[in-house]
Amino acid sequence: MLLEKRENPKIVADLMGHARVSTTLDIYSHVISQTVYEETANMLDGIHDDIIKDFINSSDDSPDDDDSPANSSESFLKTLQK
Numbered sequence: 560m561l562l563e564k565r566e567n568p569k570i571v572a573d574l575m576g577h578a579r580v581s582t583t584l585d586i587y588s589h590v591i592s593q594t595v596y597e598e599t600a601n602m603l604d605g606i607h608d609d610i611i612k613d614f615i616n617s618s619d620d621s622p623d624d625d626d627s628p629a630n631s632s633e634s635f636l637k638t639l640q641k
Contacts, residue, residue, distance in 0.1 A: 562587050563594050 561571045562583075572583040584591075 560587070560590055562590050 561574070562568065568580050568583055571587075572578075572580045575583055577583045
């Protein structure tokens with residue numbers, strides 16, 4: 560559907576023969592909502608993966624001999640704050 564492809568809702572309303580954009584959005588808003596949820600989930604997955612990769616890479620470069628859980632947690636929190 561056009562709204563899933565981020566087409567302008569006014570254009571979609573015109574193509575559907577709706578006099579008002581609000582009619583189109585009322586009928587098809589669930590399509591937009593699902594697309595937004597999926598895109599947001601994908602973006603967050605990517606951010607999560609980047610954070611984990613950065614953490615792993617920074618841990619590999621770390622000269623610390625202390626592999627205690629507390630040290631790992633502190634390193635992870637520092638990575639998140641970057």
